[in-house]
Amino acid sequence: MKNILILGSEGFLGSVLVPYILKNNNYNVIGIDKCFFGKNNKNTKNFKFYKKDYNQLSSKFFEKFDYIIDLVNISNDPASELNQKFTYLTNFSNKVKLYKKIKNLSKLSRYIYMSSCSVYGNNKKLINEKSLPKPISLYSKLCLKYENYLKSENKIPFTIMRLGTLYGWSPRMRYDIAINKIIRDMVFLKKIEILGGTQLRFFCYNLFACKVINKLINEKSKKKNSKIFNVGNFNTNIVQLSKKILSLTKIKGVNVFHETNTIDKRSYEVSTKSSKRLIKNLNFSKFTNNSIIETFIKIKKDKFPFSDNKITLSIYKKYLKNHKV
Numbered sequence: 001m002k003n004i005l006i007l008g009s010e011g012f013l014g015s016v017l018v019p020y021i022l023k024n025n026n027y028n029v030i031g032i033d034k035c036f037f038g039k040n041n042k043n044t045k046n047f048k049f050y051k052k053d054y055n056q057l058s059s060k061f062f063e064k065f066d067y068i069i070d071l072v073n074i075s076n077d078p079a080s081e082l083n084q085k086f087t088y089l090t091n092f093s094n095k096v097k098l099y100k101k102i103k104n105l106s107k108l109s110r111y112i113y114m115s116s117c118s119v120y121g122n123n124k125k126l127i128n129e130k131s132l133p134k135p136i137s138l139y140s141k142l143c144l145k146y147e148n149y150l151k152s153e154n155k156i157p158f159t160i161m162r163l164g165t166l167y168g169w170s171p172r173m174r175y176d177i178a179i180n181k182i183i184r185d186m187v188f189l190k191k192i193e194i195l196g197g198t199q200l201r202f203f204c205y206n207l208f209a210c211k212v213i214n215k216l217i218n219e220k221s222k223k224k225n226s227k228i229f230n231v232g233n234f235n236t237n238i239v240q241l242s243k244k245i246l247s248l249t250k251i252k253g254v255n256v257f258h259e260t261n262t263i264d265k266r267s268y269e270v271s272t273k274s275s276k277r278l279i280k281n282l283n284f285s286k287f288t289n290n291s292i293i294e295t296f297i298k299i300k301k302d303k304f305p306f307s308d309n310k311i312t313l314s315i316y317k318k319y320l321k322n323h324k325v
């Protein structure tokens with residue numbers, strides 16, 4: 001039976017990934033999380049959770065794992081600017097320390113690192129993995145820095161997933177990501193504010209990311225080792241996205257406020273070729289439409305859609321106010 005370690009198991013992606021892996025495989029899954037956003041997965045026969053900073057784990061702890069999936073990052077631009085030292089530690093230097101602990105493990109089949117397509121910054125051409133990254137924010141600069149570190153060391157089999165902006169329901173809900181926020185505001189405030197709106201973005205349904213990760217931990221071939229994949233299911237700009245959400249969900253009476261000036265400098269469109277090769281036989285357009293409707297149905301039932309706990313920036317602000325880094 002394979003042993004899978006998930007670092008950051010209780011976060012937005014982790015809280016849907018753990019049940020997804022358990023449902024689709026018979027593996028032992030261990031979750032580690034410092035619980036900035038609470039504990040969101042239930043312990044079951046095949047899932048054990050330790051509330052811990054993963055930096056406190058010794059090299060010995062990692063020996064038994066076949067796969068390590070690393071979801072730890074301060075993964076929001078404003079939150080990563082709060083305290084640059086803390087972000088540098090979390091998103092880069094502590095990861096290098098982790099790498100040093102696991103680099104000689106013979107059992108490890110693959111280390112999977114969740115990076116971001118925001119490393120492409122502002123790019124007018126259709127992007128693929130060979131396109132030149134031009135990261136703008138500290139978050140995306142550190143994603144790229146760690147990717148480069150992994151590539152330069154290349155001692156353990158690794159795969160880098162550059163995710164599009166995530167969306168979807170999760171037990172650790174995030175409303176600081178575009179689609180979730182737009183749907184929340186349409187449902188509960190009957191309004192949306194579009195800033196700029198022509199910026200192109202690549203989006204990734206959280207369950208699509210789970211499909212890809214599940215594929216990677218079940219892959220026998222070593223072909224995907226030392227590779228980078230852009231992962232997501234569709235591209236659009238924010239104006240078109242709002243129209244798409246309105247037409248799919250049929251929410252009535254929404255006021256749209258459009259401010260054409262924006263400070264958001266990122267704009268990129270990413271080829272879905274790699275994602276289509278990774279997940280074959282999926283009708284991407286139908287999957288995308290269904291994913292938006294599924295997200296809307298879940299958000300509609302949220303009893304606390306404006307809870308501070310659902311905004312990454314608020315949680316890290318509170319943490320940094322009370323902890324010296």
Ligand SMILES: NC(=O)c1ccc[n+]([C@@H]2O[C@H](COP(=O)([O-])OP(=O)(O)OC[C@H]3O[C@@H](n4cnc5c(N)ncnc54)[C@H](O)[C@@H]3O)[C@@H](O)[C@H]2O)c1
Nearest residue numbers: 008011012013033034035036053054073075114116163166
């Ligand atoms: N959310 C997005 O739109 C998006 C887009 C592209 C890439 N990604 C990447 O996907 C991954 C997951 O993102 P997410 O949205 O689930 O983020 P998240 O913030 O919801 O989850 C990260 C988890 O890591 C935990 N954590 C932080 N420091 C820790 C430590 N030292 N030890 C143990 N646990 C620790 C946090 O408590 C949190 O539960 C990240 O690597 C992120 O960069 C996310």
